[in-house]
Amino acid sequence: NAGVTQTPKFQVLKTGQSMTLQCAQDMNHNSMYWYRQDPGMGLRLIYYSASEGTTDKGEVPNGYNVSRLNKREFSLRLESAAPSQTSVYFCASSRDSSYNEQFFGPGTRLTVL
Amino acid sequence: AQSVTQLDSQVPVFEEAPVELRCNYSSSVSVYLFWYVQYPNQGLQLLLKYLSGSTLVKGINGFEAEFNKSQTSFHLRKPSVHISDTAEYFCAVTLTGNQFYFGTGTSLTVIP
Numbered sequence: 001n002a003g004v005t006q007t008p009k010f011q012v013l014k015t016g017q018s019m020t021l022q023c024a025q026d027m028n029h030n031s032m033y034w035y036r037q038d039p040g041m042g043l044r045l046i047y048y049s050a051s052e053g054t055t056d057k058g059e060v061p062n063g064y065n066v067s068r069l070n071k072r073e074f075s076l077r078l079e080s081a082a083p084s085q086t087s088v089y090f091c092a093s094s095r096d097s098s099y100n101e102q103f104f105g106p107g108t109r110l111t112v113l
Numbered sequence: 114a115q116s117v118t119q120l121d122s123q124v125p126v127f128e129e130a131p132v133e134l135r136c137n138y139s140s141s142v143s144v145y146l147f148w149y150v151q152y153p154n155q156g157l158q159l160l161l162k163y164l165s166g167s168t169l170v171k172g173i174n175g176f177e178a179e180f181n182k183s184q185t186s187f188h189l190r191k192p193s194v195h196i197s198d199t200a201e202y203f204c205a206v207t208l209t210g211n212q213f214y215f216g217t218g219t220s221l222t223v224i225p
Contacts (some may be wrong), residue, residue, distance in 0.1 A: 058212060085201070096210075104157045107154075
């Protein structure tokens with residue numbers, strides 16, 4: 001099993017460009033999450049999907065959109081990238097949203113110039 | 114919103130020495146607590162979690178943590194560290210099971 005996979009691993013964008021970060025899990029998990037990790041700030045939740053067909057805002061949703069394409073896939077879209085969105089993005093999944101362990105992908109390092 | 118404080122951003126310790134990484138949280142209601150470890154260029158892995166029951170929780174790789182409700186703390190300990198324990202450690206708290214709040218992390222460096 002691959003666990004949680006993310007593409008791409010690295011990306012450089014210019015301000016105003018758009019892109020979609022892809023995430024997939026093969027563990028038949030119901031819940032999926034997107035976080036960003038910034039130096040000195042830990043991880044902050046951007047959006048989550050408690051189950052297929054539902055999405056909810058987390059702590060820092062502004063500037064992002066998400067799509068729960070199916071049970072396996074949860075994508076994060078930046079419509080108009082800004083330098084403040086330079087970060088490392090992690091996708092995670094868990095069996096469900098009742099305090100279960102979250103399994104993390106390897107991350108996407110995004111730089112916005 | 115919940116908040117988590119990890120007071121020590123960097124902790125150097127000699128190999129085979131004990132270590133304690135501190136975590137405090139702010140909440141007036143019951144929360145659920147986690148410790149994750151992140152090795153360089155990797156995602157996070159769960160070390161241990163406290164949901165209920167015994168306040169002393171044992172995790173993987175010889176780590177344990179003690180939940181102290183009166184002090185709102187959940188400190189992580191290991192009696193004897195190894196070089197391979199060098200990593201970033203994150204404390205996290207959740208009230209609902211959906212929204213997790215992470216601390217800023219503690220970088221543990223084990224010195225040979």
